[in-house]
Amino acid sequence: MVEARAVRFGILPMAVLGTLVAGCGTQRAGEAAAPGTPSRSASAVATPSTPVDLPCPGESPTPAPSKPAGPSKPAAQPGDHYAENHGFMVPVPLHGRQRCDGLAAVTRIRHALEPLRKRGDFDPASTRSALTHLGYATAKVQSYQDGPTGVGFLVDASPMCLEGTMNSRTTEADAFGGYPDHFGCDQPSGGH
Numbered sequence: 290m291v292e293a294r295a296v297r298f299g300i301l302p303m304a305v306l307g308t309l310v311a312g313c314g315t316q317r318a319g320e321a322a323a324p325g326t327p328s329r330s331a332s333a334v335a336t337p338s339t340p341v342d343l344p345c346p347g348e349s350p351t352p353a354p355s356k357p358a359g360p361s362k363p364a365a366q367p368g369d370h371y372a373e374n375h376g377f378m379v380p381v382p383l384h385g386r387q388r389c390d391g392l393a394a395v396t397r398i399r400h401a402l403e404p405l406r407k408r409g410d411f412d413p414a415s416t417r418s419a420l421t422h423l424g425y426a427t428a429k430v431q432s433y434q435d436g437p438t439g440v441g442f443l444v445d446a447s448p449m450c451l452e453g454t455m456n457s458r459t460t461e462a463d464a465f466g467g468y469p470d471h472f473g474c475d476q477p478s479g480g481h
Contacts, residue, residue, distance in 0.1 A: 342384055342385065342388055345388065345389035345392050345393075346389065346393075347392075347396075348392070378468065378476055378477060379468070379469070380450070380465035380466070380467070380468060381465060381466035381467055381468060381469060382465060382466065383449060383464055383465060383466050387448065387449060387466065388464075390449065390464075391449050391451075391464025391465070392464065394446060394449070394451055394464055395451065395453075395462040395463065395464050397423055398420065398423065398444075398451060398453065398460075398462045399460050399462055401419045401420065401422065401423055402416065402419055402420075402455050402460045403460060405419060405455065406455050406456075406457070406459075406460050409438075409457065411434075411438055411439055411440045411455065411456065411457075412440070413432035413433055413434055413440050413442075414432070416432040416440045416442055416455065417430050417431075417432040417442070420432070420442060420444055425444050425446060429444060429445040429446065429447075430442065430443075430444050430445075431443045431444075431475075435454050435456070436456070438456055438457055439454055439455060439456035439457075440454065440455050440456075441453070441454045441455075442454075442455075443474055443475065444474070445473060445474040448466065448467075449464050449465065449466060449467075450464065450465050450466070450467055450474030451463070451464050451474075452465070452474070
């Protein structure tokens with residue numbers, strides 16, 4: 290009797306599993322649904338989408354495509370896994386409200402550093418001071434010499450990162466959302 294009960298209880302899970310494996314319904318891929326039966330519309334199917342970035346204050350209605358922050362990498366050749374193996378070094382772009390906040394922060398940084406650039410003050414300490422006067426925490430601001438007449442900077446303004454350079458010709462700055470699988474704003478040196 291115990292053995293018969295065990296067999297009956299074993300059959301129920303197998304029947305449920307069989308139903309799940311077989312699928313629910315009779316419609317096959319590529320076939321139209323029978324009249325009167327509900328069907329899944331194309332809009333109900335979950336598909337990855339690219340975020341739509343609306344113009345931020347001060348931008349034209351059709352913003353230019355945003356360029357990725359950081360140095361560009363050479364295009365991968367077929368069979369070359371460079372892009373795949375170095376994907377951890379590609380900055381995460383900002384979208385939506387964070388993108389607008391990033392553009393505003395970049396504008397503030399350029400305005401704060403422009404007087405230093407015009408004076409030819411490319412001392413990392415001066416750059417750091419100008420950035421901390423914008424309200425960024427001293428511990429979150431890095432500045433460093435970038436060539437003989439230039440300075441680079443990196444600001445961890447979580448949830449965004451601000452990075453750029455300043456030299457006698459120009460002040461460049463970008464905002465991005467960090468790096469995949471990496472905590473912090475500094476570019477990771479090792480990946481998977």
